[in-house]
Amino acid sequence: MALVSDDVRPAVRVRGAGLAFGPRTLWSGLDLVVEPGEFLAVLGPNGSGKSSFLKALLGMQELSAGTVEIAGGRPGGANRKVGYIPQQRAIDESLTLRGVDLVGLGLDGHRWGPGLFGMAARRRQVAEAVAAVGAARYAKQPVGRLSGGEQQRLRVAQALVGDPEVLLCDEPLLSLDLAHQRAISELIDARRRSAGTAVLFVTHEINPVLPFVDRVLYLVNGQFRIGKPDEVMTTETLSQLYGTRVEVLEVGGQIHIAGAQSALCEQEPHHHEHDVEEQVG
Amino acid sequence: MDLFDFGKTWDLITQLEGVQTALLAAAILGLVAGVMGPLIVMRRMSFAVHGTSELAFTGGAAALLLGIGVEYGALIGAVVAALLLGILGARDADRDSVIGVILSFGLGMGVLFLSFYKGRSGNKFGILTGQIITIDSTNLTLFVVSSVVVLAVLALVYRPLLFASVDRNVAVARGVPVKTLTVVFALLVGVSTALSVKVVGSLLVVALMVTPAAAAARVTASPWKATVLSIVFAEVSAIGGILLSLAPGLPVSAFVTAISFLIYVVCRVLAWQRDRRTRVRSVDPAPDLVAAA
Numbered sequence: 001m002a003l004v005s006d007d008v009r010p011a012v013r014v015r016g017a018g019l020a021f022g023p024r025t026l027w028s029g030l031d032l033v034v035e036p037g038e039f040l041a042v043l044g045p046n047g048s049g050k051s052s053f054l055k056a057l058l059g060m061q062e063l064s065a066g067t068v069e070i071a072g073g074r075p076g077g078a079n080r081k082v083g084y085i086p087q088q089r090a091i092d093e094s095l096t097l098r099g100v101d102l103v104g105l106g107l108d109g110h111r112w113g114p115g116l117f118g119m120a121a122r123r124r125q126v127a128e129a130v131a132a133v134g135a136a137r138y139a140k141q142p143v144g145r146l147s148g149g150e151q152q153r154l155r156v157a158q159a160l161v162g163d164p165e166v167l168l169c170d171e172p173l174l175s176l177d178l179a180h181q182r183a184i185s186e187l188i189d190a191r192r193r194s195a196g197t198a199v200l201f202v203t204h205e206i207n208p209v210l211p212f213v214d215r216v217l218y219l220v221n222g223q224f225r226i227g228k229p230d231e232v233m234t235t236e237t238l239s240q241l242y243g244t245r246v247e248v249l250e251v252g253g254q255i256h257i258a259g260a261q262s263a264l265c266e267q268e269p270h271h272h273e274h275d276v277e278e279q280v281g
Numbered sequence: 282m283d284l285f286d287f288g289k290t291w292d293l294i295t296q297l298e299g300v301q302t303a304l305l306a307a308a309i310l311g312l313v314a315g316v317m318g319p320l321i322v323m324r325r326m327s328f329a330v331h332g333t334s335e336l337a338f339t340g341g342a343a344a345l346l347l348g349i350g351v352e353y354g355a356l357i358g359a360v361v362a363a364l365l366l367g368i369l370g371a372r373d374a375d376r377d378s379v380i381g382v383i384l385s386f387g388l389g390m391g392v393l394f395l396s397f398y399k400g401r402s403g404n405k406f407g408i409l410t411g412q413i414i415t416i417d418s419t420n421l422t423l424f425v426v427s428s429v430v431v432l433a434v435l436a437l438v439y440r441p442l443l444f445a446s447v448d449r450n451v452a453v454a455r456g457v458p459v460k461t462l463t464v465v466f467a468l469l470v471g472v473s474t475a476l477s478v479k480v481v482g483s484l485l486v487v488a489l490m491v492t493p494a495a496a497a498a499r500v501t502a503s504p505w506k507a508t509v510l511s512i513v514f515a516e517v518s519a520i521g522g523i524l525l526s527l528a529p530g531l532p533v534s535a536f537v538t539a540i541s542f543l544i545y546v547v548c549r550v551l552a553w554q555r556d557r558r559t560r561v562r563s564v565d566p567a568p569d570l571v572a573a574a
Contacts, residue, residue: 058454079456086450096319096498096507097447109444110455114436142502158451168454 009072011036011166011198012057017066019052025222026052028065032217032226036165037196039189039212041203041229044219050202053219054168057200058084071165080110083159083197085188087171088152091144099139099146099154100126106158129161130154133187149180156187160197167191169201173208181208188212206233207254229255286528293527300527302421307519309428310480310489313473314519315512316435318494319504323446326470327491328377329366332384333470334486336362337478339387341408342394351408352420355478356427360471362387367467411482411534424476431472438465443504480519481534488538489515496541496548500555514544 010033018028026049034040042050055061056068059076068074071081083106091097104126108115115122130139135153138146143154152172159167167188173181189212192199201209206216206229216232218225220241225232232238233255235248246259294300321330340358341351362383369379391408435442444452445459453459477486493514497507522537 059456060453076456079454082454084451084454086454094498095447096323096502096504098502101504102448105440105444105448106451106455109440109448109452110457111440112437114439 008036010034010069011038011071012200013069015067017056017068018064019049019056019061020064025064027219027222027224030066030224034166034198034200036198037192039192039199039201039209039214040217041201041206041209041213041215042217042219043203043206044224046204048219048221050217050219051170053217054170054200054202057166057168058082080162081165083162083164083167085152085155085159085167085169085172087174088148088155088176091151093142093144095142095144097143098141099135099143099150100130102143102154103129103139103157103161107161125161129157132160133157149176149183152176152180152184153187156184156191160191163195164197167197167199169199169203171203172201173203173205178208185209185212210253210255233257289528290524294524300523302418303523303533304520306421306424307480307523308516309425310476311516311519312512313428313431314477314489315493315515316432316508317469317473318490318511318515319497319507320442320446320466321470321491322494322498323443323504324466327487327495328380329363330470330474330490331487332366332380332387333359333362333474334478334483335384335391336387337475337486338408338483339391339394341478341483342391342398345400345408346394346398350420352423352475352479355408355483356472356475358387359475359478360468363467363471363474364464367463367470407482408478409482409484410532411478411480411485411537420479424479427472427476431469431476434465434469438462442466447504481522481537485534485538488534488541489519492538492541492545493518496545499545499548499552514541518544 012032012034014030014032017030017032019026020028042053044050052061056063057070057075058079059074071078073081100123104122107122107125107129127136130136133153133156135150135157138150139154143151146154155172169188172188173184176184185208188199188201189209191197201213203209206213210229213229215227216225216229218232218238218241220238221243223241225237225241233248235246238246238248238257242259244259246257249256249258294304321327337355337359340361341355343358344351344354347354365383366376366380369383441452441457442462442465444455444457445462449459474486474490477489481489494507494511496514497510501507501510518537518541521540522535523533525536525540526533
């Protein structure tokens with residue numbers, strides 16, 4: 001790449017990044033450039049630091065080494081241009097919040113003031129975002145009464161309504177059934193194709209997004225690999241990463257990893273502890 | 282019983298300047314409590330508000346003993362309490378118990394202060410059950426200024442505060458200063474609780490700060506509509522309570538709490554009926570799957 005012009009600046013640029021908690025190094029020496037419109041899956045067992053990586057991009061986690069640039073700014077400073085989709089979790093049924101209100105908060109919830117001006121334009125923008133994810137039918141209902149799949153659709157609209165350059169997804173498919181996993185992944189994929197939004201997708205399970213993924217960042221035990229899915233998701237590479245023999249099997253267009261469970265008995269999906277803490281904090 | 286003696290009520294309103302001042306104070310308080318309420322309910326701070334008001338009583342009792350204005354003591358007590366509860370009890374797991382611990386200790390101290398006080402016993406009782414008729418023009422000024430400050434700050438932080446209250450994780454990710462807003466909101470709760478203590482007394486603050494918003498939350502899921510309804514309910518309770526109390530000469534707080542409770546019950550019944558109707562209608566299979574295809 002000899003020519004780098006301003007208008008194709010990378011969505012995310014990570015240089016020599018490392019993260020350590022005390023004596024424990026989650027990862028180090030991480031260099032990564034994510035281009036606009038690219039779909040990067042961040043994989044790895046629990047505790048490998050994939051969520052911490054996302055937090056570092058959001059400016060909620062200081063790096064021990066290196067630098068991060070996101071949407072042309074420092075993490076935390078450029079959050080207006082960054083969309084965020086969290087994992088689905090139960091919302092109190094009686095919470096006074098409708099789908100459209102949730103989406104609206106994604107548009108201007110970070111702004112000061114009561115937001116009494118420009119209500120008509122705001123309503124139109126929210127309605128467009130809701131329609132784009134096919135949630136118009138239930139967007140006026142209390143969010144706490146919607147199904148997990150319906151809530152995640154609204155989450156996609158909430159993240160996209162602000163027209164982000166980068167979309168950070170933290171296990172958005174967790175606890176959804178297969179049909180909804182597919183629907184949500186397709187919405188996210190459609191967006192990055194139509195608007196060139198870069199997608200960083202943290203997940204413990206690659207198969208629902210496998211058709212869309214350009215590259216994989218696989219984190220295990222302080223080690224990592226970056227590359228196309230068929231380069232990283234191989235018996236050889238993952239055995240090296242896990243430090244033990246794991247088999248990668250391709251069955252019907254899906255990837256199954258055998259042996260990783262016994263190597264690190266943490267592969268099963270469960271909600272991140274830090275997120276639970278966030279919620280109660 | 283002359284409960285609905287409108288002639289007598291009208292005479293009292295027009296002839297007693299104190300009644301007019303009280304009505305004005307009640308109208309302002311209805312606005313403050315009505316706007317604060319939905320945020321308190323969303324943040325699950327009802328018990329924190331109750332704890333705060335009990336410590337406003339402690340502050341008021343201490344002020345009475347020291348011979349300074351009760352409202353200043355109540356204000357200091359409420360703000361200190363709200364900050365303590367807001368910061369110490371930030372984690373759901375121990376919030377309830379922290380509030381209980383602080384509340385009971387504060388109440389005990391307040392009882393002790395009152396036992397040392399040798400003045401008029403009406404003053405003592407007033408902190409617990411309200412003494413709005415005693416508001417005069419000097420403390421009305423403090424009342425109005427405090428209310429305006431609360432409303433102005435609330436208007437400034439409203440959207441990020443709503444975001445942080447209903448969707449904390451995403452608000453944090455979007456750069457909303459969630460922790461600062463927790464402290465700001467605790468301060469607002471402290472000041473508005475102290476205002477309510479003056480009207481309904483520290484035992485019954487929840488009736489104005491929480492009940493109207495809880496009632497509104499039963500009938501609408503829109504934050505804006507809930508706020509408007511909550512203001513209306515709080516105004517009806519506060520002003521209606523004073524008006525109804527005039528003719529029979531009974532305590533204001535009894536009527537305020539009775540009206541707000543009645544509104545709450547009516548809203549629950551309405552919500553129950555609506556839910557029963559929609560449940561009958563929505564037996565069609567999950568249509569979201571169809572839309573996904």
